């Protein structure tokens with residue numbers, strides 16, 4: 062067992078409904094045996110109870126639950142930064158030409174490696190990732206995640222229209238390739254499979270039915286897609302599904318909207334859609350950097366919360382601008398501020414909740430990861446700024462852990478991440494570590 066001594070913070074309950082959701086210990090400790098948290102609390106109390114356990118001193122930073130990124134595209138890592146285009150033009154000119162390269166296994170392997178390293182080194186320990194349209198590239202992603210030790214939910218992206226021919230498949234092939242991938246990877250170690258039609262715009266009813274068939278054949282699969290992101294996209298979906306009352310209904314008709322469904326963006330929802338999402342427990346993955354970058358709009362968080370819709374956070378790389386969940390949290394805060402009276406101002410506790418526990422619950426992993434409660438996997442990120450950095454100056458002066466947490470969201474970057482654990486195992490350790498204590 063190891064006793065990690067650190068200032069730790071976590072949100073074991075819902076920070077939107079429980080005003081006391083944020084729990085922290087300024088001089089705290091987390092006792093870890095093998096993969097799991099045995100106990101967390103004040104250092105003095107745990108030390109007295111476990112006087113002989115090996116202790117590691119991690120003071121001088123913040124120990125947080127590992128981040129959960131609930132919307133990120135693996136084949137878009139290398140095209141981050143395609144600024145200045147709205148969604149459909151960006152897909153045509155930037156994203157899809159890159160995604161077409163993933164039929165090449167050597168290329169896919171290189172990016173899969175970069176992708177897992179990028180997530181982990183930013184403190185993300187669990188991700189729901191859009192895979193590739195090519196089954197071979199999805200194989201490669203799962204294999205790399207397993208090697209890296211990442212908790213990953215992912216699947217083959219399927220489409221049968223309006224992208225480019227090399228990214229199209231048929232419902233029959235999608236079903237067949239999905240089956241093969243699911244049998245090999247779903248439930249293996251820390252890996253799960255998510256059925257992933259790209260969006261209704263690029264998926265016919267027959268394709269959505271093939272997705273539903275897979276969901277029916279295997280238990281515990283997750284489902285993910287996009288929804289209500291951009292006006293032109295929504296208009297096209299309306300014309301492709303003339304009988305559908307709204308975007309959500311295109312997924313609902315096939316039975317794809319459940320408490321294991323994560324729909325990205327949802328910037329422009331109808332009330333009916335929010336009512337259904339709230340009633341069934343489907344999650345909206347809010348991707349604030351992408352929404353701002355592609356000019357998609359300002360996410361109506363308050364309306365989601367009022368309808369009881371679960372909300373999590375996603376980086377949406379490469380529409381988004383990087384892998385840091387600090388940056389997403391900050392942009393989520395900016396977005397609500399810009400909405401003025403219609404916004405839902407976010408506290409540091411709510412930012413932490415959105416980037417950790419809310420994501421774990423969205424993925425049906427709330428019993429396994431997302432906070433430091435007894436029995437949870439020890440998935441953690443140690444944020445310890447380098448001496449001389451702005452954040453280290455703020456940490457030195459911060460009036461308590463909650464202010465330090467707010468500063469972490471305001472200025473934290475990948476450079477401030479010192480160490481990352483998944484299931485008790487250290488997956489990342491920053492080089493040239495200098496302690497500020």
Ligand code: GUN
Pocket residue numbers: 134148152156259260287290351377380
């Ligand atoms: N809708 C369909 N595909 C995509 C994508 O790759 N990124 C974003 N942001 N929206 C999409």
Ligand code: ZN
Pocket residue numbers: 132134287325377380
């Ligand atoms: Zn996306």
